[in-house]
Amino acid sequence: MIHVKGVTKTFDKEIAVQEVTMDVKQGSIYGLVGSNGAGKTTLLKMLAGIYRPDQGEIFIGGEPIFENVAMKRNVVFISDALYFFPQVTIEQMASYYRSFYPNWSDERFETLQRVFPLEPSRKIHRLSKGMQRQVSFWLSLSCLPSVFILDEPMDGLDPVMRQKIKNLLFQDVAERNMTVIISSHNLREIEDMCDHIGMMHEGKIILEKDIDVLKSDTHKVQLAFDEEQKEEKILNDLTIVHKEKRGSVLLLIVRGEKDVIERTIRAEKPLVFDMLPLTLEEMFIYEMGGVGYEVEQILY
Amino acid sequence: MKSNKSFINKGMQKQNMKQHGWLGIVFFIGLLFALPLQMFLLASDIRNRDSLVIENVFDIAYPFQFILIIFLPILAGIVLFRYLHVKSAVDMMHSLPIKRVHLYLNHYLTGTLLLLIPLWLVAMLLFFVRDISPIYQEITNGDIGIWTLVMTVMVLLFYSVSIFVGMMTGISVAQGILSFILLILPTALFYLIHANLAMHLYGYSRGYVMDEWSTYLSPIVWLSELNYREFSYLPLIFYALFCVIFIVLAYYLYQWRPLEMSGQTIVFEFLRPIFKYGVTVCTMLVGAVYFDQYPHDGWIIFGLIAGSLIGFLVAEIILKKTWHIWRKKLLVQYGVYASIILVLSVLIKTDVIGYETRVPEASEIERVFLGKDPWTLQDEQLDEEDIFIQDPTFIEEVRSFHEKIVTKQPEPVISNHLYEDSYVIAYDLENGSRLVRQYHIPMEESEEYVGSLIESKPYKTFFFELDRWEQAPIETITFVSQGPESKNVKITDENEIEELRHILKYDIYSLTADDLIGGEPTWGSIKIETETTLKNEEAVYMSWNKSFAEVDEWLRRNDYINEARIVPEDIDTIDVIDVSSSERITYPEEYFFREKEYDLTEIQDEELIAEALQHSRNFGQADYVVRFTLSNHGYFFGTLRTEDVSEAFIQYVE
Numbered sequence: 001m002i003h004v005k006g007v008t009k010t011f012d013k014e015i016a017v018q019e020v021t022m023d024v025k026q027g028s029i030y031g032l033v034g035s036n037g038a039g040k041t042t043l044l045k046m047l048a049g050i051y052r053p054d055q056g057e058i059f060i061g062g063e064p065i066f067e068n069v070a071m072k073r074n075v076v077f078i079s080d081a082l083y084f085f086p087q088v089t090i091e092q093m094a095s096y097y098r099s100f101y102p103n104w105s106d107e108r109f110e111t112l113q114r115v116f117p118l119e120p121s122r123k124i125h126r127l128s129k130g131m132q133r134q135v136s137f138w139l140s141l142s143c144l145p146s147v148f149i150l151d152e153p154m155d156g157l158d159p160v161m162r163q164k165i166k167n168l169l170f171q172d173v174a175e176r177n178m179t180v181i182i183s184s185h186n187l188r189e190i191e192d193m194c195d196h197i198g199m200m201h202e203g204k205i206i207l208e209k210d211i212d213v214l215k216s217d218t219h220k221v222q223l224a225f226d227e228e229q230k231e232e233k234i235l236n237d238l239t240i241v242h243k244e245k246r247g248s249v250l251l252l253i254v255r256g257e258k259d260v261i262e263r264t265i266r267a268e269k270p271l272v273f274d275m276l277p278l279t280l281e282e283m284f285i286y287e288m289g290g291v292g293y294e295v296e297q298i299l300y
Numbered sequence: 301m302k303s304n305k306s307f308i309n310k311g312m313q314k315q316n317m318k319q320h321g322w323l324g325i326v327f328f329i330g331l332l333f334a335l336p337l338q339m340f341l342l343a344s345d346i347r348n349r350d351s352l353v354i355e356n357v358f359d360i361a362y363p364f365q366f367i368l369i370i371f372l373p374i375l376a377g378i379v380l381f382r383y384l385h386v387k388s389a390v391d392m393m394h395s396l397p398i399k400r401v402h403l404y405l406n407h408y409l410t411g412t413l414l415l416l417i418p419l420w421l422v423a424m425l426l427f428f429v430r431d432i433s434p435i436y437q438e439i440t441n442g443d444i445g446i447w448t449l450v451m452t453v454m455v456l457l458f459y460s461v462s463i464f465v466g467m468m469t470g471i472s473v474a475q476g477i478l479s480f481i482l483l484i485l486p487t488a489l490f491y492l493i494h495a496n497l498a499m500h501l502y503g504y505s506r507g508y509v510m511d512e513w514s515t516y517l518s519p520i521v522w523l524s525e526l527n528y529r530e531f532s533y534l535p536l537i538f539y540a541l542f543c544v545i546f547i548v549l550a551y552y553l554y555q556w557r558p559l560e561m562s563g564q565t566i567v568f569e570f571l572r573p574i575f576k577y578g579v580t581v582c583t584m585l586v587g588a589v590y591f592d593q594y595p596h597d598g599w600i601i602f603g604l605i606a607g608s609l610i611g612f613l614v615a616e617i618i619l620k621k622t623w624h625i626w627r628k629k630l631l632v633q634y635g636v637y638a639s640i641i642l643v644l645s646v647l648i649k650t651d652v653i654g655y656e657t658r659v660p661e662a663s664e665i666e667r668v669f670l671g672k673d674p675w676t677l678q679d680e681q682l683d684e685e686d687i688f689i690q691d692p693t694f695i696e697e698v699r700s701f702h703e704k705i706v707t708k709q710p711e712p713v714i715s716n717h718l719y720e721d722s723y724v725i726a727y728d729l730e731n732g733s734r735l736v737r738q739y740h741i742p743m744e745e746s747e748e749y750v751g752s753l754i755e756s757k758p759y760k761t762f763f764f765e766l767d768r769w770e771q772a773p774i775e776t777i778t779f780v781s782q783g784p785e786s787k788n789v790k791i792t793d794e795n796e797i798e799e800l801r802h803i804l805k806y807d808i809y810s811l812t813a814d815d816l817i818g819g820e821p822t823w824g825s826i827k828i829e830t831e832t833t834l835k836n837e838e839a840v841y842m843s844w845n846k847s848f849a850e851v852d853e854w855l856r857r858n859d860y861i862n863e864a865r866i867v868p869e870d871i872d873t874i875d876v877i878d879v880s881s882s883e884r885i886t887y888p889e890e891y892f893f894r895e896k897e898y899d900l901t902e903i904q905d906e907e908l909i910a911e912a913l914q915h916s917r918n919f920g921q922a923d924y925v926v927r928f929t930l931s932n933h934g935y936f937f938g939t940l941r942t943e944d945v946s947e948a949f950i951q952y953v954e
Contacts, residue, residue: 009560011560011561012561012564012569042560045391045560048391048395049394049395050390050391050394050395050559051558051559051560052558067399067400069397069398069399070397071397072395072396072397072398073397075395075397076395077391077395079388079391079392079395081387081388081391082388082392083386083388083389083391083392083393085315085318085319086319088315092315092318095311096311096312096315098311099309099310099311099312100309100311100396100397100398101397
């Protein structure tokens, strides 16, 4: 659905995005993480057709997105800094969007009112920051976009509302095969919703992973054996990414299929054996190996 | 209109009107106050009824109109395109599925409606309000039409310029300021360059400007003169054309505008050096002009350096938006700039193009003008046929004067312009071009350079405007005396006028260079009214030279002399101070304020008084200063030179 090829963007001689290449499949939720100033926002604004890339190409649905009205009708972007016209009400803003997005659905707008407990006749500027965010989701989702680009969208939302919005996104992805690109400086905030993660640092994507593959492929294991040999055998048989010993307990991050690992270990009759869930963060840190130090700097 | 419909986005128009509609209302109310309301007030005010002249719409509260017509369109450009300068608005508006060109056109359209609807409504009101009072009877439908047309073009031009500038900057305040600068810059720059060239090029005429052209360069300057200047369509057509050019340029700039640069003073990188060095050049020229008032080249150089340095730093501060701009690179940049300017100044000073020394060949010259000031050349009322001279001998004389002066290049008298004679030479060349030079010659050297020229018939014909009265039917000749005694004689008798016409002509042709140079001795002025001047022209005025001997004789013979000017019989005594240093004297009375410091010689001898009166001048190089005391106790002052007075006078004073 989204195809980015060698995109570079420079601001006043400072490189914001450097030769980024990425692909996002239709119906997937792609999470873009990275520290402040990593270039996430710039990349997203280029994806939304706002900024013109200095080099490289961006295609959405096979067409270049910049100044492409037909394609942009299917793309909705929520910026990290929201903008509403002065003194405008939710209703008026809705009618403004209606005049631009042909897919706009009044039905959807009304349905969503159940999720967002706000009066459409209220002036947006009088609302709190979190409520304004809700309005932006409400309006955007009513446009029935096929590509939804979100820049730090969870800022200022309470946990209940976050969950509601995540559910709405899942629903649209499932029902309408919507593609979502979402950025955050906090991996934990979006790890439970993304199926792909791209990590940006200093303008480059330093890591891009399919989370399902990652999850089925990497495991955290706690072990204790009565004999040293058993331990060594295990270490030789399995692909170990990371090893740590705390007293007699061995903590391993192992790559491989879950069944195979379990079988191999059980065969040696361990005194203690636990397979623990791995957080996305840990996965990245261990996965990165050599660049691990860098990753630890990025994630927090 | 069909093709237009496709770009109009109703949702956007509705939102724009809702958000920016106040502009239209403010403009409408402003115009109501400036015109219809003002017209009611003027009509009901009977106090100034007689002095009030209202010939067209520009005569009604014009300053108020002028301010509205400039400010509102520029403000509209700022307000409507503010979405380009607010970061969050930039993102929101450009994420919408609409091309930039349509965003541009829709916003342009809203602004145009908000400006033109109030303007045209008020124009329509004018048709009705005009009938409330007879003082507006001279305003025709055509006048209202022209006013509406001018204002429409100007409003759209200012609005378009504001948008054009808005596309280049990322700050709304900068948009406003730069729009004004851009609108005035062409004229201002023209004058600055002009004034600077005059400082450095010998013979460059500071006052001579290529006709009105330079004020046309700035629409604001042109508009500011509309209430007293003749209206012409040509500049208006040019402004309309420029309006279109700005609309198109703004469109292309928008296409290439880096949106992420909102908040920067200048968003296009390639424009930043142009801005920086443009500001530097302008302030440099201003600096030089500012210090030109001091008679020393050092000050002008100081002005150039200080001006350019200030401009360079200020431009950098504006671009970087901080005053902490110090970097070594700046030194290099300024150094390069200074070197280029230095090379340019050397080129100008050494006169590589031969500007200072160029004297056209006689064969190139079609006709020539010699006058005292450049304004005569630009006076629309004068017929060029009358002021230019084709006589080959005269052309040759002007040429040799010109050659002499460019070889010798006498230094002008900087400290006091009274002591220099200014001469403007203009050649109309065979190739259709015009070459104009102006020279300032110290009074004492004038005779050496231009003596034979100003004694020549063609020059006197031009200088005393003979062609306006030599043949024409003269109605009156008036002699007006200067000084404390206001005397005058008006001759209306036909026979007397005929006599005078010939006598005056004879006297004029008899004048020597000495009679015409510096503080020429005069009795007062002579005013000649002809049939034509009485109708629609200014009368002919000339100095009443003391050397008009035949005129004097005629006045005496016809018993007019006592009424026409001061005569020796009016004078009781004169006091003379011998200053004998032959120095330049501007105000002879100054010596008498401190009379105790000098030896005063009182003279009561009638013959000596007559002599002093006949030869005294108003100012200039002199050996004596004189106070004339009238029998009615009034007095006046003059200067005398030893060469003008008799041996008896000199001895008496000694």
